Amino acid sequence: MRILVVEDDDRVARGLVTALTAASFDVQRAATAERALNAPPADVVLLDLGLPDADGIDLLRRLRERPQTAIIAVTARGEERERVRGLRAGADDYVVKPFGVAELLARIDAVLRRTRAARAETPDAEPSVRLGALTLDPTTREARVNGLPTQLTRKEFDLLALLVQRAPAVVGRDHILDQVWGAAWEASSRTLDTHVASLRAKLGDAVRFRTVRGVGYVLDRG
Template identity: 35%
Template sequence: MEMEPLIQIVEDDATIGNFISAVLTANGYKVIRSTGGREAIQMNASYIPDLILLDLGLPDMDGLEVLKNIRTWSKVPVVVVSARGHEREKVEALDLEADDYIVKPFGTPELLARIRTALRHGVRSHDEMSKEAGRVKIAELEIDYEKRSVSLEKQNIHLTPIEYKILALLARHPGKVLTHDYIIKEIWGPYANESRTLRVNMANIRRKIEKNPGEPQYILTEMGVGYRMADR
């Protein structure tokens, strides 16, 4: 099953936020919303969106500070959507590794086109980290990075967004032990303490892909260290 991309809207103006949310939902995207900078950072770490639409004029902190914070630990595509149209602000946002910059007011076709382009950038970035661009197959388990889909013995497996990201991360490093801290940093960020959440998600993943979760074939446990994806 192909998963709908999850987009985080960071916008304190309710009218604009409602408009963008309606447009995205009507075009097949899932949406989460934040109205402040600190809330945006927390939600980004919790939900792991596929793309962020970031306003700069937030009530509690500047949007550029939000971008700086996120870029210390995440390469998630960020499209700035702001009323600040001066070249200086655009250059500063792009220098901080924003993927794109849209000036308000904007048209729906432009917004959707910019989102599609930024999402493609994100897919390519993930593929560059993988040993096999686009797709990996381990025994009867197959992961399609572009479609964000997982199948086992040619049957689609439904994973939550975070379960998918954990499985995809492990599959990019078959045969290599990934420590608990490394996985937590890659999935939730460097400031997270998600050891119990990682164990719960791993148990759920195994329940979905392993014939016998107690004797796993695909995701192996290195006691006290982390997890390792089988390499064949």
């Protein structure tokens, strides 16, 4: 299993590489955004958001274009608004410095389990799903509105796919948080609401996200 450590601090990077290598991972390190983008494909990227040569969120979005790679933001930015920014940009998890090696390894394992499960549940040539003007392709993880592609983050796609799959049933908030974020990430209701707001802005009138107060969300045809 290959892990790419994107970290400009040599001391922190050495510690991560040593710990991950001891845990039997194949580890590479990139000290800059440019090197991260040119590195060989990895199963997991540990991404420091405070790099010297690029904005970490911009780099996260670019790395997110590789759908088979899981991304864990590893950063000193612990405020909720920063965590929400990272999640909206496509991070699969968010670890705030300082952190313990055991916690990091547990989060890596959890992200890999979710990634494997998603791949197992998405066989080759799985048919697209339609709801009104919206079309979702589980194989390519592409969303289209009236035939035009719409760029979604990994979490936005997973959230939308879950609601489409369950429509017209109401999906509970706890179930959404468990299915989309998993137990390893302590996602808050505000995180979920932020992702729904982002989907509403991106999808417009194609679908309607109706809030069922005290319960969760349901999708209506646009």
